[in-house]
Amino acid sequence: MPEWKIPAPLAVAWPLRDVKTATITERRLGDGRLEVKIEHAVLEGVTPAMLRWFISMLDQQLDWQGQRLLAYRLWHPRDHVHHQIHGRRPDGTVVAPVRFHLVEAFGAQRRFLVEQWFELLSLDETGFRLRGKNSGLQLELHETFEAVPGGTKMTVTMWLGTANSFVSRVLVTLASRFKRAQLEAWKRHNVEEDGTLPFFLPELFARHH
Numbered sequence: 001m002p003e004w005k006i007p008a009p010l011a012v013a014w015p016l017r018d019v020k021t022a023t024i025t026e027r028r029l030g031d032g033r034l035e036v037k038i039e040h041a042v043l044e045g046v047t048p049a050m051l052r053w054f055i056s057m058l059d060q061q062l063d064w065q066g067q068r069l070l071a072y073r074l075w076h077p078r079d080h081v082h083h084q085i086h087g088r089r090p091d092g093t094v095v096a097p098v099r100f101h102l103v104e105a106f107g108a109q110r111r112f113l114v115e116q117w118f119e120l121l122s123l124d125e126t127g128f129r130l131r132g133k134n135s136g137l138q139l140e141l142h143e144t145f146e147a148v149p150g151g152t153k154m155t156v157t158m159w160l161g162t163a164n165s166f167v168s169r170v171l172v173t174l175a176s177r178f179k180r181a182q183l184e185a186w187k188r189h190n191v192e193e194d195g196t197l198p199f200f201l202p203e204l205f206a207r208h209h
Contacts, residue, residue, distance in 0.1 A: 004113060006105045010069065010077035017041070017195030019188045033161035036183070038190055040154045044198045048125040048145040048152055050205040051197070055128055056094035057208075058102075059083045064204060074200055076193040078108050085120075096120045100130065106185035138162050154194055 023039040058072040072083035080102075087098035098120050106112035118132040118141075127144035137160050146153040 004081055004103050004115065006081060006108050006110065006113065007073075009108070010073055012077045012199070014196060014199035016078075016192040019191045021195065022191045024187055029159075031163040033159045033163060036158045036187065038156040038187065040156070040191065040194050042148055042151045042153055043194065044151040045202045046152045046197050048147055050201050051145050051152065051154075052123060052125045053205060054197075054201055055123055058100075059085045062204065062208065064200065072102070074204070075196060076104070076189065077196070079104050079106055079189055079193070081105060081113075094120070094123065096122050104189070106182065106189040109185070112182055112185050134160065151198070156190055156194070
């Protein structure tokens, strides 16, 4: 891994959501995989169309309050470090499958600095799905968007491990045992990052459309 530097937090006016604002469940599936589900509080003023557009723009430099910023950093002004999308079409659009290269540090702590490559399997106004690896285990993320009165309900589900694999059961047990602190830091990070969206996305989307 390159020696990534954790940048200073962006100067923004909004607070980060408390993890208690979300409903978080964790369970071991019968096939050995670990499943973590985060049901976020409603994202006020945000629509699924805005979310679909923003995910496709994460590696772009966008104008925000007189600054030119990486869109990914706005999503979490403290923890996000780097994002690049590989496989855009010649016209610049993002159509699955493409690859996401991202770097983030949960809680802006170097011990929780992660560099990940994901394949974007799908992206539309119902949500998106990513697949990659973590500690040698298959990692899948599915984020769904549901329009509700006043905004959008966002639910994030993560699966760690390979279905129907005895080895996966053992490895997931070890990963959850020795990386519990990182998993808890990720849960908090996820609640914080999605909670930022109402503060900037409606204005950002309107400006760029």
